[in-house]
Amino acid sequence: MTAINFSQRRQWAADQSISFLMQQGLENRDVISLAAGFVDPKTLPVSEVSDVVSRLLADEATGQSALQYAATAGSGELRSLLLEHLAGVEGHSVDSLGVTADDVVVTSGSQQFLQHLTDVLFDPGDICLVAAPTYFVYLGTLNGAGVETIAVKTDEHGICPDALDAELARLEQAGQLHLVKLIYLVTWFENPSGVTLASDRRSQIVDIAKRWSKSQRLLVLEDAAYRELRYSGEEIPSIWSHDTSREHVILAQTFSKSFSPGIRVAYAVMPRDLVPAIHDVKGNFDFGSPNFSQQIIAEALRTGSYRRHVDLLRNSYRVKRDAMLAAAEKYFSDIDGVSWLRPEGGLYVWMSLPEQIDTGYSAPLFQRATKTDGVMYVPGEIAYPTGSPLQKKNQMRLSFGVATPETLDEGMRRLATAVRSVL
Ligand SMILES: Cc1ncc(COP(=O)(O)O)c(C=O)c1O
Known part of the structure; x- marks a missing residue:
């Protein structure tokens, strides 16, 4: 069989982080995902x-x-x-x-x-x-x-x-x-x-x-x-x-x-x-x-059903954001060198770990978190252009969109366990 002669654009489109991330989510269904950027299924406007x-x-x-x-x-x-x-x-x-x-x-x-x-x-x-x-x-x-x-x-x-x-x-x-x-x-x-x-x-x-x-x-x-x-x-x-x-x-x-x-x-x-x-x-x-x-x-x-729905979402996500921030405080505040931002909205909390901890897909933390502790996050490094001098390897995006407040607490507990294990 002769090879397909792909375009240059096909080469440039290779190795997308988004596809890898979606695949990780599917392969690790039993883990608590703090990775997915999905919205909360429970508040979708079905009726x-x-x-x-x-x-x-x-x-x-x-x-x-x-x-x-x-x-x-x-x-x-x-x-x-x-x-x-x-x-x-x-x-x-x-x-x-x-x-x-x-x-x-x-x-x-x-x-x-x-x-x-x-x-x-x-x-x-x-x-x-x-x-x-x-x-x-x-x-x-x-x-x-x-x-x-x-x-x-x-x-x-x-x-x-x-x-x-x-x-x-x-x-x-x-x-x-x-x-x-x-x-x-x-x-x-x-x-x-x-x-x-x-x-x-x-x-x-x-x-x-x-x-x-x-x-x-x-x-x-x-x-x-x-x-x-x-x-x-x-x-x-x-x-x-x-x-x-x-x-x-x-x-x-x-x-x-x-x-x-x-x-x-x-x-x-x-x-x-x-x-x-x-x-x-x-x-x-x-x-x-x-x-x-x-x-x-x-x-x-x-x-006006859109406007009413947005009000409902705000109230529901506010509780989840607060649950994630409270869990961050509870499980991470005594780990030296860990800090996180407190967003006024959206779906994400951004956490920085001590510089020596690599959060990347192939690093021990990601492996340990997904395979042993049962929790997944998005490695921060993929949110920088590859090779940028500003790229950091010790950050994580944590989403509070999908999980319930109780599951967010458990997810953060598991994540703290994984972080301690690689310190
Ligand atoms: C910053 C930002 N822009 C754009 C999008 C695209 O969303 P959609 O194509 O569903 O409108 C997303 C989705 O996560 C996003 O986070």
């Missing part, structure tokens, strides 16, 4: 969606239209509702947003939008700047397109504007500024670190994008996947709200975390001259995301 679907199909005309294709950009009606929703989240009126439904594209999850944006912006060898650490699945998407990712220093208040500025200056000096197309940031309760970008840094990011738009425009992708899952602290404005010219910032939001990942509807609002490019690649890809899913979200927004 709400059942009502919504019955309503959609009760009427012949609405049923037929929901079961038909929608436009490539998404259902016009949904896009108008999304603007109203966004205005509510931003605390402004629709008229003052400075965008129309034509600036919105609906996708099958934010992940699809991230892929489309990558396709229209990057040639192999181009550069994307990211926080250290960042959403590792997007690192995979960028790798898969041959894009170089450069991590920028980040602290407990998010990416450091000075470091971002310095990195851009360095790239200019090296004659590489023209390769930098995008700054990617998860601005609320980041996956994996739970960090929220501080309010005063948000306008600085817009200033940096403007200042470094020399021979070409530098864009910022504000990934707001967890924005609506806040359990404590004050709401803060988006980076997007500071970009009054609407030229630099793309705001991406998903209903996966705040409603249902099975419905998989997300949307992005973007600079007007980016829209036709996204339409073109999306046209080639699927000429429109599933309309039935879009109509479910539209109806949930229209009837």
Whole structure:
């Protein structure tokens, strides 16, 4: 048999962490998973969606239209509702947003939008700047397109504007500024670190994008996947709200975390001259995301069942976050060199172990935790571009999304046992 002659893109897409992680979860079903980024199955909106679907199909005309294709950009009606929703989240009126439904594209999850944006912006060898650490699945998407990712220093208040500025200056000096197309940031309760970008840094990011738009425009992708899952602290404005010219910032939001990942509807609002490019690649890809899913979200927004569900989720996840933090205190506070961040929302607690402890898949801790103690976590190193000088090997992402408060306590107890065993 002669070998298949795979593309370069196929090589770049090899060894994805996400596939390995999913496989680990399946192979170790009896372990407590603090690894899965899944939402809580118990709070999925089964009866709400059942009502919504019955309503959609009760009427012949609405049923037929929901079961038909929608436009490539998404259902016009949904896009108008999304603007109203966004205005509510931003605390402004629709008229003052400075965008129309034509600036919105609906996708099958934010992940699809991230892929489309990558396709229209990057040639192999181009550069994307990211926080250290960042959403590792997007690192995979960028790798898969041959894009170089450069991590920028980040602290407990998010990416450091000075470091971002310095990195851009360095790239200019090296004659590489023209390769930098995008700054990617998860601005609320980041996956994996739970960090929220501080309010005063948000306008600085817009200033940096403007200042470094020399021979070409530098864009910022504000990934707001967890924005609506806040359990404590004050709401803060988006980076997007500071970009009054609407030229630099793309705001991406998903209903996966705040409603249902099975419905998989997300949307992005973007600079007007980016829209036709996204339409073109999306046209080639699927000429429109599933309309039935879009109509479910539209109806949930229209009837207020979405808003009520988010309130319920906040209360439920707050209890789970607090349970995980209490368990961290209970089992880890007497282990020297262990620290963790206290997120105000989202699904993750980020823990750092003493420097000498490697949390990687093949290191003794991961093996011991999964095989002996029965608990799984996400090794922090995969959330950094491989080989980045900022990459750390002693961190873990712990998710409180799926397990109950009691199981979270037991999971953290097991994890502390595993950590002590390798100290
Ligand atoms: C930061 C971030 N962005 C985007 C996504 C993609 O979610 P979806 O494609 O389900 O909208 C996720 C999912 O975990 C995420 O954590």
